[in-house]
Amino acid sequence: MNRLADLEFLALVKAGLEELVPGVTEGAQLKGNSMISPQGWAVAVTPPHHGGGHHYDLVALPDVSLQPDVPCFMDCVVSMSADPQDAANTWVQTAGVCLLELLDRRGHFADHAGPEDEHGVPGWHLITSGAVGLGHDVDENRRLQGALLEANVLHRIADSFTADLESPFFNGVKVFYGGTPGAMQAEVRVNGERHEAASAAMTALGLPEPTAFTTVRFYALLLPVPAGEREPSFPTARLDLAPASASGQSDANSHGTDCDCACGRRLDPEHPAFALALPHPVAELSEEERRRRVTTNTGPVIVAEGLGNFLKVRLPVRLDDGRTVVHFVWVSLPAAVIEDFAQRVHRDDLAGHRFEGLLCNAVGPWGEDVLHAPVVLGGQRINEDGSVQLSEVLESSDPLLAKILGETWPTAFVLGDRFPRESSSDVSR
Structure with missing residues (x-):
């Protein structure tokens, strides 16, 4: 498999970001070796300086307005399968979510830990992604993902690398653990370079070995906390996402009881949409x-120990003004069902596939009356750019949810005063 051209790979990164947060790449341009957002952030591909031709070295620039030396953080990913979208998604789910969280700062995309947190790094504010696993065995992927997170690596090895964190803005740290039984490698990269002392300290933690080839990784940003301050200095650039409620409470008329309005979309009156950030x-x-x-x-x-396996899906509701509001919700699926779904993605065999789950969110004005309702899902497809369109709730045996899906609803009842349409005079101007 040949290495993709820079812009081809960035197109896959863009597709992965868009799948994660619909609308976040709106207006972003692909040119040269960069994807540049009108919101002031950018991602670029640089020539690979280590590894083979399947390596992609990426640089994230959270605020390009800081000239002439634009602060950035680096990461690299390798295409381990026949589909380079997997490599792009690995970046999106680790370094990419750290970029989004650095610009959004509400805990929607990655976790935060302060200097005194038991999972933190003394003297630094930590933004960290979840662990992503790639390997031959799904169960082993999950086991090592859990082990890597439980090991609390950066907190335990902090003394081995924090003296080398030189950026006054943010420092990127990649934590990698992978290989075959008896030949596992632990590696910590600080600002793009392998850090020998930190890698040795991580090796000494004695992480468990898999029974088959497995790799797991996560990414973190470490921001210096000035003496006497409780928070670091964040970039001035921000994501233009729908604002969270100032009170921290959701709008029961349009979001459901545990929505925090992290839909990632501009407030588009013609295409109203809400996303519930987490399963209930x-x-x-x-x-x-x-x-x-x-x-x-x-x-x-999302996979949560003791709670289940959750898939983000679309739940459309038709309005009486001709529009359709889409709720991005979560459904619970048995492990075998979600693994079959993942295998179908890799086989490009999603067309016509239907499967069942349980709705795991309160929705709109109907609230918790639809929580745990059984649903039938389908409608997913692999797009031309390689991304996978979210599955859609097609039907339900629950009487209320079946009515929600099958009938047309008053706009004011579903949206309240959100997403008002422009008047004809506004449009004519």
């Missing part, structure tokens, strides 16, 4: 418990 059982956990129990969070998929 996961949202109910404390931050500490969530960090401990969530072993996988790729954006569209």
Whole structure:
């Protein structure tokens, strides 16, 4: 498999970001070796300086307005399968979510830990992704993902590398563990370079070995916390996402009881959409418990120990003004069903596939009356750019949810005063 041209690979990165947060790459341009967002951030591909032709070295620039020396952080990914979208998604789910969280800062995309947190790094504010696993055995992937998170690596090896964190803005750290039984490699890269002392300290932690080829990794940003301050200095650039409620409470008329309005879309009156950031059982956990129990969070998929496997899907509701509002919700699926779904993605065999699950969110004005309703899902497809369109709730044996899906609803009842349409005079101007 030949290495893709820079812009071809960045197109896959863009597709992965868009799948994770619909609308986040709106207006972003692909040119030269970069993807440049009108919101002030960019991602670029640089010539590979280590590894083979399947390596892609990426640089994230959270705020390109800081000239002439634009602060950035680096990462590299390798295409381990026939589909380079897998490599792009690996970046999106690790370094990419750290970029989004650095610019959004509400805990929607990655976790935060302060200098005194038991999972933190003394003297630094930590933004860290979940662990992503790639390997031959799904169960081994999950086991090592959980082991890597449980090991609390950066907290335990902090003394081995923090003296070498030189950026006054943010420092990128990749933590990698992978290989075959008897030949596992632990590696820590600081600002793009292998850090020998930190890698040795991680090796000494004695992480468990898999029974088959497996790799797991996560990414973190470390921001210096000035003396006497509680928070670091964040970039001035921000994501233009729908604002969270100032009170921290959701709008029961349009979001459901555990939505925090992290839909990632501009407020487009013609295409109203709401996203519930987490499945209800996961949202109910404390931050500490969530960090401990969530072993996988790729954006569209969340796996939480003792709670289940969750898939993000679309739930469309027709309005009486001709529009359709889409709720991005979560469904619970048996492990065998979600593994079959993943295998179908790799085989490009999603067309016509239908499967069943349970709705795991309160929705709109109907609230918890539809929580745990059985659903039939389908409608997913692999797009031309290689991304996978989210599955859609097609039907339900629950009487209320079946009515929600099958009937047309008053706009004011579903949306309240959100997403008002422009008047004809506004449009004519």
